[in-house]
Amino acid sequence: MDGIQNNLLSDTLNLVQLARETARIRGSQKQADKLTPVVSQLKTLVTQQRETAPAEATGILAQDDFQSLLSASKRTTAGSTGDARERNQVIVAMASGGMTDVDIARQMGMPRDEVRMVVNLANSTSRRIS
Incomplete structure (x- = not known):
């Protein structure tokens, strides 16, 4: 096993x-x-x-900068607007780094649909600004 x-x-x-x-x-x-x-x-x-057995990170997930970003996002407490913004920024950064929504959801401990929503919202906002 x-x-x-x-x-x-x-x-x-x-x-x-x-x-x-x-x-x-x-x-x-x-x-x-x-x-x-x-x-x-x-x-x-x-x-x-x-x-x-906690899952061992491989590839991009094993990189020190990613692990630092992930640990920082987990340290923040949910509930305030600032924390949600920081979490969403982490999600968008992961997605722009090439991570799939499934991997992001697993790492962040959140539903896949919520990850998709954050990424789609960020993409639509950036398109409107451009």
Whole structure:
């Protein structure tokens, strides 16, 4: 289990959950019931792996300047307008650096849709100014 990356295990869990729900929607309850214990075991593995081994950063995520930026963004407390602006600036910087919305969401601990919204808003604002 040591060789499996956290995100791959989580993606596998999501895929099996999707297959189970698809079977249920198509009326194949028997197939959905067969996948239920698999989903349960995968959830347990994902939870255990998250608790025991923090994900090691690679590529751009491993760079010192990125890690400094990320730790600074995590130190800020949510709730004030200034903090939200700083967080959004970090998100936009990550996106302009080539990170995907999924990676940004994972690093920032926020929903992917919120990341997309921040990036899209920043892009539309910069287009209006230009």
